[in-house]
Amino acid sequence: EAGVVQSPRYKIIxxxxxxxxxxxxxxxxxxxxxxxxxxxxxxxxLIRYENEEAVDDSQLPKDRFSAERLKGVDSTLKIQPxxxxxxxxxxxxxSLRTAVTGELFFGEGSRLTVL
Amino acid sequence: xxxVTQLDSQVPVFEEAPVELRCNYSSSVSVYLFWxxxxxxxxxxxxxxxxxxxxxxxxxxxxxxEFNKSQTSFHLRKPSVHISDTAEYFCAVKDTNAGKxxxxxxxxxTVKP
Numbered sequence: 001e002a003g004v005v006q007s008p009r010y011k012i013i014x015x016x017x018x019x020x021x022x023x024x025x026x027x028x029x030x031x032x033x034x035x036x037x038x039x040x041x042x043x044x045x046l047i048r049y050e051n052e053e054a055v056d057d058s059q060l061p062k063d064r065f066s067a068e069r070l071k072g073v074d075s076t077l078k079i080q081p082x083x084x085x086x087x088x089x090x091x092x093x094x095s096l097r098t099a100v101t102g103e104l105f106f107g108e109g110s111r112l113t114v115l
Numbered sequence: 116x117x118x119v120t121q122l123d124s125q126v127p128v129f130e131e132a133p134v135e136l137r138c139n140y141s142s143s144v145s146v147y148l149f150w151x152x153x154x155x156x157x158x159x160x161x162x163x164x165x166x167x168x169x170x171x172x173x174x175x176x177x178x179x180x181e182f183n184k185s186q187t188s189f190h191l192r193k194p195s196v197h198i199s200d201t202a203e204y205f206c207a208v209k210d211t212n213a214g215k216x217x218x219x220x221x222x223x224x225t226v227k228p
Contacts, residue, residue, distance in 0.1 A: 004158070042119075042205050042218030043159070056215060091158060101166060102147045102209040102216060106158030 002026065004107035006092050012113045018080035021110040025073070025094030032069060033104065034077050035091040043091055049075065079112075087114045117142040117208045121219035129227050130198055136191040136222045138206030148189040149207040149216070150180055159205060165189065176200065201226045 005024040013019050025032050030051050035043035046065065048056040051072035060067065064083070069075040079086055089111045093104040122137040140146065147166050151159040163174025170182040180191045189206060203223050209216040 040124075040220070042207075042220045044218075045215055048215065093158075101164070102211075103149070103161055103164060104151075104159070104216060106151075106160065108156070108158045 004092055004094055004105055006090075006107035006110050008110055009108060010111050010113075012115065013082055014115050015084055016081040018078065019082055019112060020079075021077045021090050021092075021112075023075045023077070023092030023107060025075070025092070026105055029094035029096055029105070030072065031095045032075050033093040033095075034067060034075070035093060037089040037091055037109070039088070046077070046090075082112070082114045084114050087112055117146060117210060117217045119206050119208050119217055119219035121204075121206055121222050123222050124220070125223045125225070127225045127227060128196055131195045133194050134192065134196050134200075134224065136204050136206075136224065138189045138191065138219060140187050140189065140206070140208045142187075142208060142210070145211045147209045147211055148180075148182060149209070150174065150178070150189070150191050151205045151207060151218075153203040153205065153221075155202075162191070162204070196224070196226045198226050198228060200224060 007022050032049040034046040037043045047060045047067050049069045052069050067077045089109040091109045093106045095104050118141045120139045128134045149164045150162040152162050153159045163172050165172050165182045173179045178193050203221045205221045206219045207216045
């Protein structure tokens with residue numbers, strides 16, 4: 001069974017430039033998460049999708065961040081414009097019915113460096 | 116809302132020694148508890164989880180954890196560590212009726228020869 005796939009693995013951009021990250025969850029997982037992981041810290045939820053609906057985006061900085069999950073499968077997280085403080089690892093995770101076990105399956109992450 | 120405190124940011128230990136990584140949590144509702152491991156440049160993967168039943172749960176790679184409701188703790192243990200156990204370990208808590216998992220800041224386990 002294929003795991004959660006993210007791309008790109010690494011991205012270096014200059015501040016004020018846009019950047020996008022893509023995630024393909026495990027087949028059949030209807031719940032998808034984007035987490036932000038700063039150096040030396042645990043993952044922090046940015047947004048959670050149930051199928052194509054964003055059900056928790058309270059921590060997403062909506063002035064510069066946006067996300068979509070077309071057809072309830074793949075998802076894209078965009079930052080425009082990027083700031084120096086956005087340098088971090090962006091993790092995508094997926095799961096089955098969240099209220100049952102809550103176990104998350106993570107991708108390898110996309111490491112963003114903003115210069 | 117929930118919160119997770121991992122009491123040790125770094126734990127150095129010699130190979131074949133026992134180790135305990137400590138995790139305390141705070142929640143006003145019933146929770147599920149998890150330990151995840153993150154190897155360098157990789158995503159997180161599940162080590163073990165507590166959903167209900169026996170308070171001692173066993174996971175992969177010889178790890179186990181004990182849920183203590185009165186002390187709101189979920190400490191991770193291994194009786195004899197290997198070099199390959201060197202990684203970042205994250206404790207997480209999830210409301211049984213909600214979708215969000217809250218993670219601690221992690222404990223770096225370094226196993227020395």
